[in-house]
Amino acid sequence: MGSRRRVNVDTLNVELGTRSYPILIDAGLIGRAEVFRQHLPARDVLVLSNTTVAPLYLPALAASLGGRRIVEVILPDGEAHKTLASAARVLDVLVANRFGRDCAVLALGGGVVGDLAGFAAACYQRGVAFAQVPTTLLAQVDSAVGGKTGVNHPGGKNLIGAFHQPVLVVSDTATLATLPERELRAGLAEVIKYGLICDAALFAWLEEHLDELLARDGAALAHVIRRSCEIKAAVVGRDEREQGERALLNLGHTFGHALESATGYEEWLHGEAVGAGLSMAAAMSRECGLLTGAEAGRIVRLLERAGLPTRIASVTPAAALEHMRIDKKVLGGRLRLVLLRGIGTAYLTADYPPAALERTLAAHCG
Amino acid sequence: MGSRRRVNVDTLNVELGTRSYPILIDAGLIGRAEVFRQHLPARDVLVLSNTTVAPLYLPALAASLGGRRIVEVILPDGEAHKTLASAARVLDVLVANRFGRDCAVLALGGGVVGDLAGFAAACYQRGVAFAQVPTTLLAQVDSAVGGKTGVNHPGGKNLIGAFHQPVLVVSDTATLATLPERELRAGLAEVIKYGLICDAALFAWLEEHLDELLARDGAALAHVIRRSCEIKAAVVGRDEREQGERALLNLGHTFGHALESATGYEEWLHGEAVGAGLSMAAAMSRECGLLTGAEAGRIVRLLERAGLPTRIASVTPAAALEHMRIDKKVLGGRLRLVLLRGIGTAYLTADYPPAALERTLAAHCG
Numbered sequence: 004m005g006s007r008r009r010v011n012v013d014t015l016n017v018e019l020g021t022r023s024y025p026i027l028i029d030a031g032l033i034g035r036a037e038v039f040r041q042h043l044p045a046r047d048v049l050v051l052s053n054t055t056v057a058p059l060y061l062p063a064l065a066a067s068l069g070g071r072r073i074v075e076v077i078l079p080d081g082e083a084h085k086t087l088a089s090a091a092r093v094l095d096v097l098v099a100n101r102f103g104r105d106c107a108v109l110a111l112g113g114g115v116v117g118d119l120a121g122f123a124a125a126c127y128q129r130g131v132a133f134a135q136v137p138t139t140l141l142a143q144v145d146s147a148v149g150g151k152t153g154v155n156h157p158g159g160k161n162l163i164g165a166f167h168q169p170v171l172v173v174s175d176t177a178t179l180a181t182l183p184e185r186e187l188r189a190g191l192a193e194v195i196k197y198g199l200i201c202d203a204a205l206f207a208w209l210e211e212h213l214d215e216l217l218a219r220d221g222a223a224l225a226h227v228i229r230r231s232c233e234i235k236a237a238v239v240g241r242d243e244r245e246q247g248e249r250a251l252l253n254l255g256h257t258f259g260h261a262l263e264s265a266t267g268y269e270e271w272l273h274g275e276a277v278g279a280g281l282s283m284a285a286a287m288s289r290e291c292g293l294l295t296g297a298e299a300g301r302i303v304r305l306l307e308r309a310g311l312p313t314r315i316a317s318v319t320p321a322a323a324l325e326h327m328r329i330d331k332k333v334l335g336g337r338l339r340l341v342l343l344r345g346i347g348t349a350y351l352t353a354d355y356p357p358a359a360l361e362r363t364l365a366a367h368c369g
Numbered sequence: 370m371g372s373r374r375r376v377n378v379d380t381l382n383v384e385l386g387t388r389s390y391p392i393l394i395d396a397g398l399i400g401r402a403e404v405f406r407q408h409l410p411a412r413d414v415l416v417l418s419n420t421t422v423a424p425l426y427l428p429a430l431a432a433s434l435g436g437r438r439i440v441e442v443i444l445p446d447g448e449a450h451k452t453l454a455s456a457a458r459v460l461d462v463l464v465a466n467r468f469g470r471d472c473a474v475l476a477l478g479g480g481v482v483g484d485l486a487g488f489a490a491a492c493y494q495r496g497v498a499f500a501q502v503p504t505t506l507l508a509q510v511d512s513a514v515g516g517k518t519g520v521n522h523p524g525g526k527n528l529i530g531a532f533h534q535p536v537l538v539v540s541d542t543a544t545l546a547t548l549p550e551r552e553l554r555a556g557l558a559e560v561i562k563y564g565l566i567c568d569a570a571l572f573a574w575l576e577e578h579l580d581e582l583l584a585r586d587g588a589a590l591a592h593v594i595r596r597s598c599e600i601k602a603a604v605v606g607r608d609e610r611e612q613g614e615r616a617l618l619n620l621g622h623t624f625g626h627a628l629e630s631a632t633g634y635e636e637w638l639h640g641e642a643v644g645a646g647l648s649m650a651a652a653m654s655r656e657c658g659l660l661t662g663a664e665a666g667r668i669v670r671l672l673e674r675a676g677l678p679t680r681i682a683s684v685t686p687a688a689a690l691e692h693m694r695i696d697k698k699v700l701g702g703r704l705r706l707v708l709l710r711g712i713g714t715a716y717l718t719a720d721y722p723p724a725a726l727e728r729t730l731a732a733h734c735g
Binding site for chain 2: 046087091094095098099101103104105125126127128129130151153156157158159161162163164165166244328329331332333334335336
């Protein structure tokens with residue numbers, strides 16, 4: 004394999020003992036063979052991608068993985084394909100190629116591809132190595148980090164899955180140049196979320212620099228990717244399996260997941276649903292007297308400037324509530340929600356007036 | 370819930386830190402509500418069983434679980450139903466009943482039901498609680514303990530799965546009274562396996578007391594269940610995820626799994642395939658000069674007395690080899706096998722003459 008020199012790349016570590024792993028962030032990483040030589044020893048690699056991303060980046064990635072046995076699985080693009088049937092297809096290909104426990108599954112694409120590849124890797128032979136090469140802003144700031152893998156069920160988002168940490172995350176920021184505008188905006192929803200949860204300074208920075216992000220300024224994008232990964236890596240390092248603090252990362256997601264499943268995962272990108280969900284979480288926090296009108300207004304304005312939806316016309320309040328009831332944060336029959344006590348301070352609670360939830364849904368749905 | 374007194378039952382603990390759990394062994398445990406009250410707090414319980422076991426024991430179990438919401442899934446009996454499709458059916462029922470992350474999945478039956486229930490519990494909402502109520506000797510001595518869950522793939526046994534520990538194992542030895550003769554003998558294969566791996570005294574005890582076991586003497590059965598669980602709990606406590614020592618518990622299983630998948634999981638019970646696999650592992654160890662002829666003879670004689678197959682007519686040597694190649698112990702393309710250096714001493718190795726494997730398969734297959 005030749006060169007054993009250290010790869011010199013901006014690197015963050017997710018600290019999880021024997022399951023720790025690096026997040027590498029830089030433009031052009033997909034073309035750097037030494038990154039994969041150093042961090043991904045597997046001889047047999049299944050690359051999962053989709054019909055949009057594969058033509059753009061799979062040739063360069065395959066070249067960087069040179070010298071190994073590569074098997075490709077290319078799915079249609081979209082959240083509607085994040086199903087148990089797609090995972091079964093990946094498993095069939097692993098078996099058909101006689102891949103052993105020492106193989107790796109590599110995800111090249113956005114959150115759908117990453118969640119699916121991770122779940123297949125978790126289940127194959129009770130767990131094989133898994134690498135993330137995220138090519139969307141949303142995956143680079145959020146879904147590629149932290150080991151939540153899974154697929155959707157017609158009855159609810161991500162209801163089938165596993166905690167399975169990757170061994171490597173390679174965020175090639177050059178891929179964002181080809182990202183559709185709509186995907187870029189969807190990714191910003193998760194960045195805004197980090198600011199709201201625990202970093203008021205990041206939120207204020209976004210208010211100041213949003214136009215640079217929308218213009219795809221490289222330094223601005225690198226800043227929010229790094230800061231988002233820092234926050235997520237720290238939270239995951241303290242609470243890998245969501246026994247507590249990690250649930251805060253789901254701000255806006257209980258609302259958002261319900262809207263996604265109510266619309267059959269077809270109408271919106273995940274990040275768009277999170278945008279509407281953040282708007283609803285802010286409104287609900289305002290209903291509960293936790294946020295000032297000025298704070299709620301700043302949140303909605305930033306979401307609107309990012310081009311994200313803040314309500315949904317195609318789902319009734321009753322349908323939204325019905326889909327929220329199967330959320331993974333339901334405990335003892337009681338739906339827990341992440342709410343805001345201010346910009347930069349989120350908390351998880353089941354202690355809110357049901358009428359506040361009803362008013363929030365009535366104002367944002369249908 | 371009333372009574373908070375301690376349950377007074379023979380109890381072993383599997384020591385896995387925060388994931389430690391008790392194995393309770395006694396006659397009549399299914400009918401003792403306080404066992405479940407004490408160890409299984411979940412309010413919502415999905416009970417997975419099969420058409421053979423459910424009529425015998427589900428009414429008593431449901432009574433002991435009284436006061437909770439119980440949903441039942443009853444599968445046809447047999448290894449052929451341990452599939453991803455069956456797991457998907459369990460997941461569908463969990464979603465349809467809006468079960469939350471605080472639910473439990475309880476397996477009432479043998480290894481098929483236990484492996485399947487555990488895998489569904491591992492995948493639902495990224496992991497919910499899971500309890501084992503094994504009703505076969507094989508499940509009580511082996512498969513219900515240790516957290517290996519999974520389903521078969523047409524290409525190989527247990528290729529899809531997860532490590533997911535139960536929170537409770539309740540071995541009601543009274544269930545063995547209704548166990549078909551063939552199932553009893555299949556369970557003995559795993560008991561003989563423990564003796565071969567690490568307990569020459571257990572092996573000698575089996576030579577002495579096999580007839581009592583076949584006559585279902587309660588004390589003899591309780592002895593082998595307890596001793597088998599002691600050995601397995603100790604090994605799993607030291608090596609939960611099979612990084613080393615735990616692989617020894619697969620003595621006879623690489624051969625056995627290949628015979629099962631080559632016959633479509635239809636011809637033999639798992640324990641019968643393990644019986645033939647133990648005979649083949651002994652023959653292979655003899656081929657490699659590791660066992661004396663006298664030792665190999667003792668092993669085959671005990672298997673024969675237990676009524677277990679020691680060879681297979683319906684699978685050719687070539688087909689057996691082909692199916693062995695997808696075993697989870699293949700590393701770097703090399704098939705590793707558990708062999709015996711003597712009765713009571715097993716070890717894992719990829720260092721054996723390929724011709725010894727070919728001769729072993731030629732002598733035992735077709």
